Amino acid sequence: MTIGELCNRDTFIVQKEENIVEAAKLMRVFNVGDLIVVSTGKKGNTPIGILTDRDIVMKAVAENSDPQSLTVADIMSDQLVTAKEEDGVYESIENMRRHGVRRLPVVDKEGCLAGILSVDDLLEFLGEEVNGLIGLVYKEQHA
Template sequence: MLVSDVMTREVETVPPEASLQQAAMAMEAIGVGSLPVCDGRRLVGTLTDRDIVVRGVATGRSPVEMLVRDCMTEDIVWAFADEDAEAVLARMRTLQVRRLAVVDRDRHLVGIVSLGDIATEPRAADLREVGEAVAEISEPSRPQK
């Protein structure tokens, strides 16, 4: 089973020149905590609600004037649409992430794949690692003593 068989295709994105306020409003409107950052169709990074707070609000600069490019994470991991879903699941488990952007071979964003996408796919019964990955990634962090 390929990632393209299970991914979500309609993905809201934000351009790097958008303001942090615009990005936060888009996140709120669709109920998500992160957005892929695309220059046209090309994936160039990701922006999370945490990025907005830690890299944006904490600086004291205005979220109206500060741009997504100032706070986004550029060094991100993605999956190719034609990759095997089981291999991508293993990568997600190793990286401890619940979702990955999906790109074509030109690095154009074509979707998002999440643990939920894989776990709810009827053919995912063949993916023996789904339960283990969900459990491992969902393990709560504990404060160090």
């Protein structure tokens, strides 16, 4: 299975110039913990960073900064780690582990945003695979 088949295609984006208060409101409205920061071009939205609820807490609130004066660019993670749609599951798990990230924006062949893969997505997928194996063992034991 490829990451393109597994990733969530419903992504929520923000521009780097956006105020973090507005970005946080978007997170609340859509009940998400991250927004992909994009640069919009003719081919589509190219991911350039990610803003998480943790970024807002650790880099703005905990430092007593004035949230009204901060933009997404001020606190986003710009050392973005991405996956390609054709990457494999285990390759992506290793990529996440190596870089210590819980979310991977997924890009298409042109480098445009295609989706997002989270640790939760992977756990759900792997859980279903393990359940399938358990069912097979159980079936063999009772045959």
